[in-house]
Structure formats: C-alpha cells, structure tokens
Amino acid sequence: MPPSVVLVTGVSxxxxxxxxxxxxxxxxxxxVLGVDTVPPSRDLLRRMGRAEFVRADIRNPLISKIISRASVDTVVHSALMANPASSGGRTAMKEMNVIGTMQLLAACQKATSVRRMVLRSTTAVYGSSPRDPALFDESMTPKDLPSGGYAKDAVEIEGYLRGFARRRPDxxxxxxxxxxxxxxxxxxxFTRYFALxxxxxxxxxxxxxxxxxxxxxxxxxERATSEEIPGAFxxxxxxxxxxxxxIxxxxxxxxxxxxxxxxxVSKLFRGARIVDFSPEQMRLLNFGRVVDTTRLRRQFGFTPRWTTTQAFDDFVxxxxxxxxxxPDRVEALERLVLERGITVGRQVDRLLTAVGGQR
Structure with a gap:
C-alpha cells in the first residue's frame, strides 16, 4: 500500500x-515534504515539482510539530553526511548525523501517524580490515568496529533505530x-577521488x-518508500x-x-579542499570491502541495473x-610489453631446450 504523506530529509x-x-x-x-537546513538548488527545486520544501533542522525539536501537523505516515531519513568538509567540520557533521537522527526518531516515536521508516545507511558499518571475510551479509558484524567518522556515526544511528523499532513495533x-x-x-x-x-x-x-x-x-x-519491505538490506x-x-x-x-x-598526504588534500580523506575511507582504499546482495534480490525484489564496472564506466x-x-598510448604500451614478454619467453624456451639436448 503506497504512503499518503512522506517526509524526506536531506533534500538539498x-x-x-x-x-x-x-x-x-x-x-x-x-x-511529499522535503526537509533540509538549506534550500535545494533552483534546478533541483524545479525537478521536485509538487513536493513542498520545508526549511528546518532535524536537530531542533520543532521537527516534531512538522511531522504531527502534516500527519506524516512515512519518513525517509537520507540526510546522513559523509564529508566533514561540506558539513562544516567533523563536529558539525556528527551533530547532524547522530543528534539529528535522535531528534528525528524522538519526533517519530511521538507521532501516532508514522507507520513506516526508511534509513539510508552505508556498508561502512562493516568496517574495513585485513581480517574481513570475502563477503559481508546483513547478519555479520565488523571485525574491527569503526573508530570514528561517518562509519561510526552510521553504527550509532542504526543502534538508535533498533531502539526505536522496539519502542514502536507498529x-x-x-x-x-x-x-x-x-x-x-x-x-x-569517491567521485572526486577518481577525478584527480x-x-x-x-x-x-x-x-x-x-x-x-x-x-x-x-x-x-523509491521502492522502499512506496512498499512496506522491512529489514536490513x-x-x-x-x-x-x-x-x-x-584508476x-x-x-x-x-x-x-x-x-x-x-x-x-591526506592532510595535504584536505587542506587544499580537493578531497577529504577520512580515516575510514583510507582503510577502505587499503583493504576494500565487498557485500552480499542476495537478500536485496530475493527478499527486497530488486536487481541492480548496472554492474560495478558499468556504473564506473558511466561515471567516467x-x-x-x-x-x-x-588510451591509444596505453594500448600501444601493453602490446609492446606483451610482445617483449612473448619474445623473452621464446628465448627462454630455446635456451632450456638447448641445455636439455646437451644433457
């Protein structure tokens, strides 16, 4: 059953x-109500059509009045921030992510009209370490808990959401x-990183x-908002x-x-405001992370249109x-290396054959 009144955070x-x-x-x-501390760009606001923009801070208890007065039945929390540089610093980012989520959940707990909550989280909750499994599924926990930044915020936010779910099982x-x-x-x-x-x-x-x-x-x-599909995916x-x-x-x-x-090096890039490399992002570039999407396909009913390679190529x-x-120079260099390798291999084979014949 589709929702009647939807509130979306982070619409800018x-x-x-x-x-x-x-x-x-x-x-x-x-x-549809769109909430954020700053208005969306003119182009984005035009695309939003009949959606109503409400300038509000989810860290402020006034968010409770917005939800109750509009009789919101579905809340999509997509306002999580991952970049301290664009958030006014790490302290401001943590306040918006953690304190903002706590206030939003408190408001939803009081509002009897709320029937559905969708959280935009991140696979960063699994961390990145040399002891990680080949694939993380939704039941797994990180080998090393994230020590700070966006990943730690996401872990705390999911914890608060589980508490909310226990208090509001409906x-x-x-x-x-x-x-x-x-x-x-x-x-x-990531897009800024690969654009360097x-x-x-x-x-x-x-x-x-x-x-x-x-x-x-x-x-x-959109599917999670329009249909009732509870669980973590x-x-x-x-x-x-x-x-x-x-690369x-x-x-x-x-x-x-x-x-x-x-x-x-990461401090240099942060200082130049080129790319803000947080510690958890550096660990990701060090050890990587891959997740299992079986539940997304079978239980949620969604198959991604783009593979990782296709998505990356579309970005490029x-x-x-x-x-x-x-690219033509890269291909020429590859051909040269391949040809040289074949030539060297043949020379080694002839040498080994000659040595074997002498024996």
Whole structure:
C-alpha cells in the first residue's frame, strides 16, 4: 500500500532531492515534504515539482510539530553526511548525523501517524580490515568496529533505530546499507577521488572496490518508500573492480604512497579542499570491502541495473573525464610489453631446450 504523506530529509543534496522528485511524480502519494537546513538548488527545486520544501533542522525539536501537523505516515531519513568538509567540520557533521537522527526518531516515536521508516545507511558499518571475510551479509558484524567518522556515526544511528523499532513495533523499519555511490551527477568523496589527475594509493595494496550507480540507489529508495519491505538490506552492484583497474579505466595516474606517508598526504588534500580523506575511507582504499546482495534480490525484489564496472564506466563517460594518458598510448604500451614478454619467453624456451639436448 503506497504512503499518503512522506517526509524526506536531506533534500538539498542529490539523493534526497531526486527521491522527493520521484515520489512527487507518483499520483498515489498525496503529499511529499522535503526537509533540509538549506534550500535545494533552483534546478533541483524545479525537478521536485509538487513536493513542498520545508526549511528546518532535524536537530531542533520543532521537527516534531512538522511531522504531527502534516500527519506524516512515512519518513525517509537520507540526510546522513559523509564529508566533514561540506558539513562544516567533523563536529558539525556528527551533530547532524547522530543528534539529528535522535531528534528525528524522538519526533517519530511521538507521532501516532508514522507507520513506516526508511534509513539510508552505508556498508561502512562493516568496517574495513585485513581480517574481513570475502563477503559481508546483513547478519555479520565488523571485525574491527569503526573508530570514528561517518562509519561510526552510521553504527550509532542504526543502534538508535533498533531502539526505536522496539519502542514502536507498529512501525515498519527498513535499513538500506549502500555501497559507495558513483555516477555522472552525484558528488561524493569517491567521485572526486577518481577525478584527480594523479590518484594516491597505498603502496603494496590493491583494494577491491564495489559500487552502486546513483540511479539504482534512487530506485531502491523509491521502492522502499512506496512498499512496506522491512529489514536490513545491502545495496550494491554486481562484481568488483580492483582499485588499480578503476584508476586505469578513469585514465588517471596512480601515485603509490608508503603507509607512513598516508596521513600527511591526506592532510595535504584536505587542506587544499580537493578531497577529504577520512580515516575510514583510507582503510577502505587499503583493504576494500565487498557485500552480499542476495537478500536485496530475493527478499527486497530488486536487481541492480548496472554492474560495478558499468556504473564506473558511466561515471567516467558522463563526467567527461579526459584521460591523463591517452588510451591509444596505453594500448600501444601493453602490446609492446606483451610482445617483449612473448619474445623473452621464446628465448627462454630455446635456451632450456638447448641445455636439455646437451644433457
């Protein structure tokens, strides 16, 4: 059964704003409210159509009045922030993520009209460590708990949501743990990272990268809002890319950095406001992380349209990234290396044959 009145948080950003636009285009939904501390861009506001923008801070108890007065029955919390630089610093980001979620859940607990809650979470709750399994499913816990940043915020938020679910068992709760977003329109730390002409990597490591296309992410959020599908679900594309493969497909140059130099290099990029590398993101680039999406397909009923490779290639082509090294030169170098390797191999074979004949 579709909801009647939906409230979406974080509508000034890509996912929240475009989700509000999709929901507003659904005639079965009577009303869509979009909440954020700053208004969406003019273009995004136009796309949102009949969705109503309400300038409000979820950290303020006044959010309770907005929910009760509008008789909101479905809340989509998509306002989680992952980038301290765009959030006013780590302290402000934690306040918005954790304190804001606590206030929002308190408001929902009081509102008898609320019947459905959807949380946009992250696979970062599983952490990244050298002891990780090949695949994380929804029942698993991290080998090493995230010690700070967005990942720790997400772990705390999911904990508060479980408490809310116990206090309000009549509310259907859906947790969507998204892999890193990628696409030609969304702006994330990952998209900025792969747009760098020279991409820093950790010397001696080649992490597995699993992504989710921005359109698939929106489709999952829309389905979770429109239908009652409770539970926790990993949301990620099929397949993985090695970090070195992704850098090459983007036409970038890798810059292997020794482990001891990672801190100063990330600080340099943060200071220049190019890319904000948090500790958990550096661990992801070190060890990688891959999740199992069986439950997403079988129980949630969604199969991603893009694989990880296809999603990444769409980001590269849609962002009009110009390769630092032209592809024809890379191909020529590969052919040269391959030909030299074949030649050397033949010489070794002849030498071994000659030695064997002498014996």
């Amino acid at each position: 950003r890509f996912l929240g704003g475009h989700l509000a636009a999709r929901l507003a285009a659904n005639p079965d939904i009577d009303r 509310v259907s709760v859906t947790v969507l743990r998204f892999a890193n977003f990628i696409g030609p329109h969304i702006d994330t730390v 002409p020279v991409v820093p990597t950790i010397l001696g490591y080649d992490a597995r990268v699993q992504l989710v296309h921005e359109e698939d992410a929106l489709a999952v959020l 990993n949301v990620a594309a099929d397949g993985v890319l090695m970090l070195s493969q992704a 090459r497909r983007a036409g970038r140059l890798p810059l292997p950095v020794p482990g001891l130099a990672v801190g100063p 082509s849609g962002s009009a990234l110009r390769p630092v090294i032209p």
